[in-house]
Amino acid sequence: MHWMLRALPLRRAPAPSGSRVEEELSPLARAAIDGDVAALRTLLSAVGPNILRVVRRVIGGSHPDVEDVAQECAVEFVSALSRFRGESSIRHFAARVALRTAMNARRRQRAAKRNHGMLDERDADETAGADTPPDALVASRVCVRLARELCDALPPPQAEALALHCVLGYTMSEVAAICGAPLETVRSRLRTAKAALVAHALADPRLRDLVEEMA
Amino acid sequence: MSQVDPTDLLCRSRREELTPDEQRSLNESLTYSLEVKLMNEMLPELERQSRVRSGDDLLLARINARVLSPARISQRAPARRRGLRIALMAAAVVLVAGLAGAWLGAVRQKRALPPPSSSVAPPPSAKPSPPVRLMPAIATPPAEPSFSPVTAPAPPPASSGASPGRAGVGAPKAAFLGSASELFARANLRRRQGRAREAAQLYELLLELFPSSREVGPTRLALGKYLQRAEPARALALYRAAAGGGGALRAEALWGVSEIAASLRERSVSEQALADLLREFPDSPYAEVARARRSDGAR
Numbered sequence: 001m002h003w004m005l006r007a008l009p010l011r012r013a014p015a016p017s018g019s020r021v022e023e024e025l026s027p028l029a030r031a032a033i034d035g036d037v038a039a040l041r042t043l044l045s046a047v048g049p050n051i052l053r054v055v056r057r058v059i060g061g062s063h064p065d066v067e068d069v070a071q072e073c074a075v076e077f078v079s080a081l082s083r084f085r086g087e088s089s090i091r092h093f094a095a096r097v098a099l100r101t102a103m104n105a106r107r108r109q110r111a112a113k114r115n116h117g118m119l120d121e122r123d124a125d126e127t128a129g130a131d132t133p134p135d136a137l138v139a140s141r142v143c144v145r146l147a148r149e150l151c152d153a154l155p156p157p158q159a160e161a162l163a164l165h166c167v168l169g170y171t172m173s174e175v176a177a178i179c180g181a182p183l184e185t186v187r188s189r190l191r192t193a194k195a196a197l198v199a200h201a202l203a204d205p206r207l208r209d210l211v212e213e214m215a
Numbered sequence: 216m217s218q219v220d221p222t223d224l225l226c227r228s229r230r231e232e233l234t235p236d237e238q239r240s241l242n243e244s245l246t247y248s249l250e251v252k253l254m255n256e257m258l259p260e261l262e263r264q265s266r267v268r269s270g271d272d273l274l275l276a277r278i279n280a281r282v283l284s285p286a287r288i289s290q291r292a293p294a295r296r297r298g299l300r301i302a303l304m305a306a307a308v309v310l311v312a313g314l315a316g317a318w319l320g321a322v323r324q325k326r327a328l329p330p331p332s333s334s335v336a337p338p339p340s341a342k343p344s345p346p347v348r349l350m351p352a353i354a355t356p357p358a359e360p361s362f363s364p365v366t367a368p369a370p371p372p373a374s375s376g377a378s379p380g381r382a383g384v385g386a387p388k389a390a391f392l393g394s395a396s397e398l399f400a401r402a403n404l405r406r407r408q409g410r411a412r413e414a415a416q417l418y419e420l421l422l423e424l425f426p427s428s429r430e431v432g433p434t435r436l437a438l439g440k441y442l443q444r445a446e447p448a449r450a451l452a453l454y455r456a457a458a459g460g461g462g463a464l465r466a467e468a469l470w471g472v473s474e475i476a477a478s479l480r481e482r483s484v485s486e487q488a489l490a491d492l493l494r495e496f497p498d499s500p501y502a503e504v505a506r507a508r509r510s511d512g513a514r
Contacts, residue, residue, distance in 0.1 A: 040247075060264060061266075067274055068406075166254055167261060169226045171223045210252065214249050
């Protein structure tokens with residue numbers, strides 16, 4: 001029953017202060033777009049942890065290239081800033097830019113490794129020790145791997161929606177706001193992507209126990 | 216009333232935003248929906264992988280310092296100015312092409328005209344040289360520079376073979392005819408592709424072929440980072456050399472010296488590097504962490 005307990009919160013979080021933070025970041029973003037280096041520095045310090053979080057979720061927390069990819073994402077964010085029109089929050093904008101850059105980096109690395117016959121079937125995090133018993137981690141890690149592999153294989157709009165919802169944990173309305181797409185479009189993309197995820201999970205022998213629990 | 220998607224509920228439950236009714240609804244969907252169950256397995260693991268770690272503040276400070284380095288910032292001209300620059304360059308190209316065309320036309324016209332006076336005219340028996348023969352003389356000079364040799368220094372014959380301690384460097388060295396910046400870019404590309412060993416070989420090659428180029432400093436840092444675990448003594452030497460080079464990289468190099476010396480239990484070297492870092496770069500992103508480390512050490 002541990003899977004059911006995972007969905008239950010252990011404590012209440014403090015009241016969200018996202019809108020206040022956004023109010024503080026919006027003028028910074030405008031100043032940074034106008035070429036204010038100090039504002040850009042502050043903005044980058046504010047969104048840096050978000051970028052790092054996205055990178056770790058996409059390529060793996062223990063991946064040796066986390067720093068390189070995060071830097072690439074930060075450079076892309078700074079370059080893309082001139083295209084920011086305030087249609088979404090600046091944090092969501094940064095998350096989207098970081099997600100695309102990190103997914104591209106992951107595809108590039110996998111292609112390079114495949115070309116050199118070095119494709120390791122395990123993610124870096126799968127070798128990392130943890131305080132959780134290994135048996136309990138297997139299903140979680142396989143699921144994460146399936147999602148990442150699907151993000152590499154699906155058409156870009158579906159892959160982006162799947163990554164934003166299932167990997168980064170944004171709700172569908174947030175995904176719609178981040179992508180600038182209608183909610184129904186996002187829902188439809190996610191329906192297809194999640195169906196593919198379920199199909200891959202059903203075909204994976206390592207998830208047999210998890211699937212049988214449902215039967 | 217619209218049905219709330221269970222995976223949406225799951226995303227919100229991770230942020231502890233669910234009401235008791237929504238939580239009950241989510242728990243029910245966990246018993247029958249495989250996609251919700253898969254996501255329920257996935258999200259805690261992803262949260263574990265992306266949680267904040269010690270050293271993240273330094274990592275982010277390092278990234279910000281590189282992204283906001285003056286060289287990179289100056290490259291980021293506002294879009295309007297960039298457009299203006301492109302327009303000016305296009306206008307200059309059109310102007311040069313027009314002038315060249317006009318000049319060429321004038322030359323051809325001049326050659327086609329008969330000689331102006333009989334005093335300089337050739338004797339009647341001599342045939343006038345056809346204008347076509349003169350064309351190559353006009354056309355050839357601009358084409359010549361493209362055949363000029365590459366400006367990179369050729370490797371000396373004595374060192375063309377691979378040195379015993381640097382296995383694998385000899386082969387690319389024999390084939391490489393480019394500049395230090397090309398070699399540096401190629402090494403960085405290999406590193407980004409995950410081919411760390413090849414990248415390290417190219418960095419070694421750069422240090423050997425272009426020891427006084429601008430790329431030597433960042434190359435030492437990159438190679439030092441690669442060798443940090445396998446050959447800490449050599450990495451320490453590379454970081455020290457990079458620190459000796461001064462410039463914008465000295466702060467990062469001093470930090471590297473301090474870290475590796477600490478791992479090699481060379482306490483005095485590590486402390487000296489931290490002291491230099493704090494004295495010379497009190498506002499650098501490393502300084503704050505260096506202060507914290509020193510105060511921890513004092514306790």
